[in-house]
Amino acid sequence: MDNPTETNTAFPDENGRFGEFGGRYVAETLMPPILELEKAYEEAKADPTFQEELDYFLTHYVGRPSPLYFAERLTEDTGGAKIYFKRDELNHTGAHKINNCMGQLLLAKRMGKKRIIAETGAGQHGVATATVAARLGMECIVYMGAVDIVRQKPNVFRMRLLGAEVRAVHSGTATLKDAMNEALRDWVTNVGDTFYCIGTVAGPHPYPAMVRDFQAVIGREAKQQILEAEGRLPDAAVACIGGGSNAMGLFHEFVPHKEVRLIGVEAAGKGVKSGLHAASLTGGTPGILHGNRTYLLQDEHGQIADAHSISAGLDYPGIGPEHSYLHDIGRAEYVSATDDEALHWFQTCARLEGILPALEPSHALPRTVDLAKELGKDGLIIMNMCGRGDKDVFTIADALGEHISEGTEG
Amino acid sequence: MTHRIDQTFAARKAKGQAAFVAYMMAGDPDRTVSQAFLNALPEAGVDIIELGMPFTDPMADGPVIENAGIRARESGTTLTSILEMAAEFRKTNDTTPIIVMGYANPLHHMGYAKFTAAAKAAGVDGAIIVDLPPEEDSELRTAFETHDLALIRLATPTTDAERLPKVVAGTKGFVYYVSMTGITGASFAQAGSVTEQVTRVRAASNLPVVVGFGVKTPERAREVAKDADGVVVGTAIVKTLHEDGPDAALALIRTLAEAVHTPRGG
Ligand SMILES: Cc1ncc(COP(=O)(O)O)c(C=O)c1O
Numbered sequence: 001m002d003n004p005t006e007t008n009t010a011f012p013d014e015n016g017r018f019g020e021f022g023g024r025y026v027a028e029t030l031m032p033p034i035l036e037l038e039k040a041y042e043e044a045k046a047d048p049t050f051q052e053e054l055d056y057f058l059t060h061y062v063g064r065p066s067p068l069y070f071a072e073r074l075t076e077d078t079g080g081a082k083i084y085f086k087r088d089e090l091n092h093t094g095a096h097k098i099n100n101c102m103g104q105l106l107l108a109k110r111m112g113k114k115r116i117i118a119e120t121g122a123g124q125h126g127v128a129t130a131t132v133a134a135r136l137g138m139e140c141i142v143y144m145g146a147v148d149i150v151r152q153k154p155n156v157f158r159m160r161l162l163g164a165e166v167r168a169v170h171s172g173t174a175t176l177k178d179a180m181n182e183a184l185r186d187w188v189t190n191v192g193d194t195f196y197c198i199g200t201v202a203g204p205h206p207y208p209a210m211v212r213d214f215q216a217v218i219g220r221e222a223k224q225q226i227l228e229a230e231g232r233l234p235d236a237a238v239a240c241i242g243g244g245s246n247a248m249g250l251f252h253e254f255v256p257h258k259e260v261r262l263i264g265v266e267a268a269g270k271g272v273k274s275g276l277h278a279a280s281l282t283g284g285t286p287g288i289l290h291g292n293r294t295y296l297l298q299d300e301h302g303q304i305a306d307a308h309s310i311s312a313g314l315d316y317p318g319i320g321p322e323h324s325y326l327h328d329i330g331r332a333e334y335v336s337a338t339d340d341e342a343l344h345w346f347q348t349c350a351r352l353e354g355i356l357p358a359l360e361p362s363h364a365l366p367r368t369v370d371l372a373k374e375l376g377k378d379g380l381i382i383m384n385m386c387g388r389g390d391k392d393v394f395t396i397a398d399a400l401g402e403h404i405s406e407g408t409e410g
Numbered sequence: 411m412t413h414r415i416d417q418t419f420a421a422r423k424a425k426g427q428a429a430f431v432a433y434m435m436a437g438d439p440d441r442t443v444s445q446a447f448l449n450a451l452p453e454a455g456v457d458i459i460e461l462g463m464p465f466t467d468p469m470a471d472g473p474v475i476e477n478a479g480i481r482a483r484e485s486g487t488t489l490t491s492i493l494e495m496a497a498e499f500r501k502t503n504d505t506t507p508i509i510v511m512g513y514a515n516p517l518h519h520m521g522y523a524k525f526t527a528a529a530k531a532a533g534v535d536g537a538i539i540v541d542l543p544p545e546e547d548s549e550l551r552t553a554f555e556t557h558d559l560a561l562i563r564l565a566t567p568t569t570d571a572e573r574l575p576k577v578v579a580g581t582k583g584f585v586y587y588v589s590m591t592g593i594t595g596a597s598f599a600q601a602g603s604v605t606e607q608v609t610r611v612r613a614a615s616n617l618p619v620v621v622g623f624g625v626k627t628p629e630r631a632r633e634v635a636k637d638a639d640g641v642v643v644g645t646a647i648v649k650t651l652h653e654d655g656p657d658a659a660l661a662l663i664r665t666l667a668e669a670v671h672t673p674r675g676g
C-alpha cells in the first residue's frame with residue numbers, strides 16, 4: 001500500500017474504539033478531563049509548532065534517530081534471516097519510554113498542567129517521566145508497586161535523584177496494575193491541576209492512540225533505515241509486549257504493509273500452561289480494566305488474575321486495545337517467551353553483540369531467532385531493542401545465583 | 411424495581427425527611443455474618459441498601475473498601491453469591507431497595523443480559539457501576555430497561571453544565587451525586603458546600619438527588635440531609651463493621667439514620 005497514513009489512522013473511531021476494543025471505562029469524575037485531554041491532543045497534533053518543539057527535544061535531548069543496527073554475530077550464530085535491532089535502548093534514560101513522555105509532558109505544558117503523575121513497573125517509564133519533568137520544571141509523582149520497588153532498585157534511586165517522589169503501592173499484587181490503580185485514584189482526587197502520563201498504549205481513550213502516535217517515531221525511522229540499508233521492507237517486525245507501547249511504536253508504520261509480519265512477544269513467565277504468566281492475548285479473554293476493553297488475565301468470576309514475569313515491565317494482566325484488535329483481525333501474531341528463555345537470550349545477546357538488553361526485549365530475542373531460522377537466509381527481521389539491561393542486573397544476578405552488592409547503583 | 415425506589419423516596423419526602431442509604435460490602439467478612447448484617451439494616455433505619463460487589467482493581471475506592479473487597483473475595487464472594495444474598499433478604503423484606511454497586515468487569519464477564527436477568531430474579535432494584543460512564547453504559551442500560559431495573563448514574567463536581575443534562579437523562583431511580591473529586595473514604599473537602607451542588611443537579615433532573623462520598627459522622631449526615639433527598643454512608647460503616655463488629659456497626663447506623671431522618675421542617 002502506498003499511502004500508509006490512510007488505513008493506520010482510521011483507528012480508533014470517535015469513541016476511542018479499535019473494533020470492539022478500547023473505549024473510556026472510567027469514573028464520571030474522569031470523563032471531563034479525558035475529553036479535555038483528547039481535545040488538547042487533537043489541537044496539538046494539528047499544530048506545527050508543537051511538532052517542531054517535540055522534534056527538537058527528540059533530536060537534541062532524547063538522541064533520535066536511534067540506529068538500526070545489523071546484529072551480525074547473532075545472525076551468524078542463528079544461521080538464518082538477517083536480524084536488525086532498532087536500538088531504542090540508546091535513547092536518553094535507556095528505553096523507548098521517553099519518546100512518549102516527551103510528547104505527553106510537552107502536551108501537559110501546553111495545557112498548563114504542572115503536576116505530573118505516572119505509574120511504573122520496571123521503573124523505565126517512571127525514570128523517563130521524572131527526567132522530562134525535571135527538564136520542563138514540573139512536579140513529578142511516580143506510583144510504583146512495592147514488589148517492583150525491590151526488583152528495580154536502581155531505577156527507584158534514579159527517579160529520586162531526578163527530583164521525583166516515588167510512592168510505594170502495597171495494595172493488590174503490589175505491581176504495575178496496582179500502581180496504575182493508585183495513579184488513577186490520585187488523578188480522580190487532583191483532577192484540576194494534574195496530568196496523568198500513562199506509560200503504555202493502555203488506559204482510556206485517548207491514551208492508547210496518543211501513546212502509539214508518540215511511539216510511532218520508532219517505526220517511521222526503522223522503515224526509512226531498512227530501506228536505506230537493504231532496499232526493501234522487512235519480512236517481519238518483532239517486539240516484546242507489556243502494555244504494548246514499544247510494539248505499537250514499531251508496528252504502526254508497517255500495519256498497512258501487509259507483507260510485513262507483525263509479531264508481538266508476551267511474557268510466558270514460568271510457562272503459559274503453569275498459569276504463572278503475563279500473556280494476556282495468548283492466555284486471556286476480553287474484559288474491562290483500567291479504562292478500556294481488551295484481553296485480560298482473569299478468573300471465571302471476572303476478577304483480574306495476577307500476572308507473573310521475571311520482567312517487571314511485562315508483568316501486567318492486560319494489553320493495549322489496539323493489539324487486541326490486530327490480534328482478532330489477524331493482522332499481527334502474538335507469541336510468548338518464558339522467564340528462562342529471556343534469561344538465556346539476555347546472556348547470549350550480551351556475549352555475541354556486546355549489548356545488555358533489558359529483560360523486556362530479552363523476551364523478543366528467542367522468537368526473533370526462531371523466526372530467523374524459519375525464514376532462512378533471504379529473510380529480513382527488525383527487532384525492537386527497546387531498553388537496556390542496566391536496571392536488571394540485580395534481578396539477573398539473583399536468577400543466576402550470584403551475589404552482587406545492592407548498595408551501589410547500576 | 412424502580413417502583414420500590416420511588417416509593418421509598420416518596421415516603422420519606424412525605425415526612426419532610428431525606429432517605430438514608432447505607433453501603434456494605436457483600437460477603438465481608440463472610441457470607442453468614444454479612445447476610446445477618448444485611449437483613450438487620452432496615453430495622454436499624456436504612457432506607458436503601460447499596461450492596462458492594464468486590465473487584466480486584468477498585469480504582470475509585472480507598473483502602474477501607476478495597477480491603478473489605480479483599481476479605482469478601484477471600485471468603486468466596488462472587489456475583490452469584492451476592493445475588494443469593496439479595497434473594498435471601500427478599501424472603502423477609504419486600505420494600506427496601508437493594509442497589510448493587512461495583513465495577514464493570516465481573517458483570518461483563520458473566521454477560522450483561524445474564525446478570526440482569528439474575529439480578530431481577532434475586533429482587534435487586536438497580537445498580538451503580540462506577541466505571542461505566544454514559545459513554546459506555548448503553549448495553550447494560552438497555553438490558554436493565556427491559557427488566558425495569560435502575561441503572562443509576564453518577565454526577566460529580568467535574569460534570570459541567572454542558573454534560574450534566576446528558577448524564578441525568580439516562581439515569582433511573584435517583585441521581586447519585588459524588589460530592590467531591592476523590593475516592594471513597596477520603597474526607598469531605600469543603601463542609602457546607604453541597605447546597606449549591608444539589609441545586610445544580612435538581613435543576614437538571616426531576617429525580618431524587620442522593621449525596622455520597624465523604625459523609626462519615628451523624629453531624630455531617632444531618633447537614634447534607636438538609637439539601638439532599640438521600641445521604642449515603644459507606645466507608646464509616648464498613649470500617650466499624652470490620653474493627654468493632656456488627657453490633658457496633660448497627661449502633662452507628664442507628665445514629666446516622668436518626669441524623670439523616672431529622673425533619674427538615676419544610
Ligand atoms: C525496556 C522496556 N521494554 C518494554 C516495556 C513494556 O512496555 P511496552 O509493552 O508498553 O513497551 C517496558 C516497561 O517498563 C520497558 O521498560
